[in-house]
Every structure is written in C-alpha cells, then in structure tokens.
Amino acid sequence: MKNINTIKWGIIGLGNIANQFASDLLLLEDAEIFAVASRNKDKAIEFANKYNCPKAYDSYDALFKDDQVDIIYIATPHDSHAELSIKALENGKHVLCEKPMSLSYKDAIRMIEASKKHNKFFMEAFWTRFIPSVQEVLEKINLGIIGDIKSVKADFSFYADEKEGGRLFDKNNGGGALFDIGVYPLFLSYIILGNPEEIMAKSINHINGIDLQTSMILQYENAQSTLQASIISESDMKATISGTEGYIQLNSPWFVADGYSIFKGEKESKYSLPNFGKGYTYEAIECHKCIRNNQIESSLWSHQNSLELSRIVEEIKNQIGLEF
Structure with a gap:
C-alpha cells in the first residue's frame, strides 16, 4: 500500500x-x-x-x-x-x-x-554524494580525523568493447571517458577539496575524437588530486584520501562503496555501511525531502555545486580538445 x-x-x-x-x-x-x-x-x-x-x-x-x-x-x-x-x-x-x-x-x-x-x-x-559511506567519510574528514588533506587519488576505469551503435563510443551522444565516468573522480576531488587553482589533463583519443582515457591533476594551494577515467583499461577502483595524520580508503567500487577503512600508523579501522538497494534510493529520498520542503535545490548537491563541477569539466574538455 x-x-x-x-x-x-x-x-x-x-x-x-x-x-x-x-x-x-x-x-x-x-x-x-x-x-x-x-x-x-x-x-x-x-x-x-x-x-x-x-x-x-x-x-x-x-x-x-x-x-x-x-x-x-x-x-x-x-x-x-x-x-x-x-x-x-x-x-x-x-x-x-x-x-x-x-x-x-x-x-x-x-x-x-x-x-x-x-x-x-x-x-x-x-x-x-548521498550514499552512507561518502557521507560518513566527509564527516570524518571535516572532524580532522586524518589531519589536513594533502592528496586525493581516484579513478573510474574499465575495459569496454567497442560495439556498433554503442553509446560509450558515440560522439554524437556525448560519449567518451571524461563525460561518462570522468565526472566521478572529479566530483570526489571537488567535494573534498573544492575548486582547484590549476588543472592539467592529457588524453588518449579515439579516431573519432572522443577521449578513451584521460588523466587529470588538480592543483590546490596545499594539496593535489590525481585522477583518471578510462574505457580501455581495468582498475581496482578504490579511492584514497590522504592527510597529515593518516588516510581513508573507500571500498571498491568507491563511487558506490559499501564501507571504508581508516589507516593511522599501523592501525586499520574498517567500517561497513551496506547500501539500501543499489544506492540510488538515497538520491531519491533527497529529492522527496526537498520537494516537500519547497526547495528548488539540495543543500548536499546544490545548483552551485553542479555549476562549479561543470566548469572544471569544461576546462578539461578544452585542454584535451574534446568537441561535441
């Protein structure tokens, strides 16, 4: 009912x-x-x-x-x-x-x-942004559990067969690594470190002009993010956030992690947070909450957040010569 x-x-x-x-x-x-x-x-x-x-x-x-x-x-x-x-x-x-x-x-x-x-x-x-593991990791970072953040390492990579009519390789549909999956590691860097001061990106390109693999370095005042997206190589797809007093590793695949570990000195502390369903439930719940509260945006992933991430992606798009 x-x-x-x-x-x-x-x-x-x-x-x-x-x-x-x-x-x-x-x-x-x-x-x-x-x-x-x-x-x-x-x-x-x-x-x-x-x-x-x-x-x-x-x-x-x-x-x-x-x-x-x-x-x-x-x-x-x-x-x-x-x-x-x-x-x-x-x-x-x-x-x-x-x-x-x-x-x-x-x-x-x-x-x-x-x-x-x-x-x-x-x-x-x-x-x-809404899965429990990411929510809890952000809270612990903000509490200074691993000190000042100096490095974020993340990728989203898998090997995809190029099939006739496949969306991933279709330039007309916005295919390629950056827009399909590269936005994920860029998102992680952004929610932890904010807007970078400098962006550097290089790609391996398909003959049709889409990027098959893109590596990115985001430079901050006192930190760096090393990120990659690929549809031509496999990866363990863990994400590591390193600070002055330890580091946090999100379980693989990190973008829908069912838990994470905190490493400090010789000690590893594991945290398990199984997702409800596949994990899309949480963003739907956020939509419901915002609509009932007459909000036109979420405070957890706001209009401004989307615009700032879009601007970062646009800079990378321009650097690697990607045109749609």
Missing part, C-alpha cells in the same frame, strides 16, 4: 541506468513510478509492465504534459539532458537529471536558470 503523500515519478530514457533507478524506487514506500516514456512505444510498455507503472508514453512531450507527474528522472544520452530538463521544468515538473547534467557549462547555466525561473526543484543525479 502506497503512502497517501506518494511522490509520482516519470522516467524518460529507459536504458540500463533507468532500470537500476526504477528498481530502487520500488523500495521506497512514498515513491510511485507513475509514467514512463520512450520514442519506442513497445519499449515504454515493456518497461512500464516490469515496474507496475500505470502509464507508458511514446513521446517525451506527452509525459511532460501529464499533470499527475511530480518529478521526472531524465536518463537519456548526455547530449539531450539540457533541452529535456529545461522543457520538463517549463512544464512545471521537478527534475532529477542524470550526470553529467550537460555537455557544456553554458547549458548547465541555462538549466539552473530554468529551475529558478519556474520555481521547480532541479538536481543533477550524483547519487554518490
């Missing part, structure tokens, strides 16, 4: 991420998957049946105009995020938009302006 104050979700872009997000929404008593949309009607119906969703549309505009939908989760390819988010906001819908929110800083600004103009909640779907 659903809660009387249920928040009704619409979902567009019915691929892998949308399936994972939808399965987590089913775990929340106050969430209902109320409508889904795909340009392929059969795909929309199949997705709706899978998650007991009452409405399936074959156009995004039709879903935008559904008066019963409260918030729309946008999980389409990167290149469409900006226009679809703005259109949803114009139609009076709250929006949770998959990362990266856009392929340019200019579009990111337009999206935030639309949220403010229409007084509707908007958040970039950086689910990692």
Whole structure:
C-alpha cells in the first residue's frame, strides 16, 4: 500500500541506468513510478509492465504534459539532458537529471536558470554524494580525523568493447571517458577539496575524437588530486584520501562503496555501511525531502555545486580538445 503523500515519478530514457533507478524506487514506500516514456512505444510498455507503472508514453512531450507527474528522472544520452530538463521544468515538473547534467557549462547555466525561473526543484543525479559511506567519510574528514588533506587519488576505469551503435563510443551522444565516468573522480576531488587553482589533463583519443582515457591533476594551494577515467583499461577502483595524520580508503567500487577503512600508523579501522538497494534510493529520498520542503535545490548537491563541477569539466574538455 502506497503512502497517501506518494511522490509520482516519470522516467524518460529507459536504458540500463533507468532500470537500476526504477528498481530502487520500488523500495521506497512514498515513491510511485507513475509514467514512463520512450520514442519506442513497445519499449515504454515493456518497461512500464516490469515496474507496475500505470502509464507508458511514446513521446517525451506527452509525459511532460501529464499533470499527475511530480518529478521526472531524465536518463537519456548526455547530449539531450539540457533541452529535456529545461522543457520538463517549463512544464512545471521537478527534475532529477542524470550526470553529467550537460555537455557544456553554458547549458548547465541555462538549466539552473530554468529551475529558478519556474520555481521547480532541479538536481543533477550524483547519487554518490548521498550514499552512507561518502557521507560518513566527509564527516570524518571535516572532524580532522586524518589531519589536513594533502592528496586525493581516484579513478573510474574499465575495459569496454567497442560495439556498433554503442553509446560509450558515440560522439554524437556525448560519449567518451571524461563525460561518462570522468565526472566521478572529479566530483570526489571537488567535494573534498573544492575548486582547484590549476588543472592539467592529457588524453588518449579515439579516431573519432572522443577521449578513451584521460588523466587529470588538480592543483590546490596545499594539496593535489590525481585522477583518471578510462574505457580501455581495468582498475581496482578504490579511492584514497590522504592527510597529515593518516588516510581513508573507500571500498571498491568507491563511487558506490559499501564501507571504508581508516589507516593511522599501523592501525586499520574498517567500517561497513551496506547500501539500501543499489544506492540510488538515497538520491531519491533527497529529492522527496526537498520537494516537500519547497526547495528548488539540495543543500548536499546544490545548483552551485553542479555549476562549479561543470566548469572544471569544461576546462578539461578544452585542454584535451574534446568537441561535441
């Protein structure tokens, strides 16, 4: 039995991420998957049946105009995020938009302006910001448990087969390592150390112009971050935050860590924090809280946070000569 104050979700872009997000929404008593949309009607119906969703549309505009939908989760390819988010906001819908929110800083600004103009909640779907391990690690860093932070090391890497029509290698859809997965290690550096003073980046590029692997150094006044994103190499995908009195390591894969360890001298202290569902539940809960409090942004991942991260990504995009 659903809660009387249920928040009704619409979902567009019915691929892998949308399936994972939808399965987590089913775990929340106050969430209902109320409508889904795909340009392929059969795909929309199949997705709706899978998650007991009452409405399936074959156009995004039709879903935008559904008066019963409260918030729309946008999980389409990167290149469409900006226009679809703005259109949803114009139609009076709250929006949770998959990362990266856009392929340019200019579009990111337009999206935030639309949220403010229409007084509707908007958040970039950086689910990692809300998982318990990351929340607790940030608290311990702020308490000075490992002293002053001097280094962040993180990567997001895996080997991907280039398949015909595959989104990762499709330049038209905003493919490549930086925008698809590089935003994760950049996000971690940002939430720990803030805006860097200098950015250095180098890439291995595909013949079509996308980056296959990008290494980044972010220089701060008294710290550095060494980060990498790759779709052509494997990794243990642990993240290490080092300070003057010890270091913290997030379990692999760090962006959805089920725990972490603190190392001080010869001592290792382990902390286990299993995620609820796949971990998307926490960002959905944050959306619900903000909407009920009439907020147009989250204090944990604010409009300003998204804009500042977008500006960092834009600088790297320019340095490696990535054009969409």
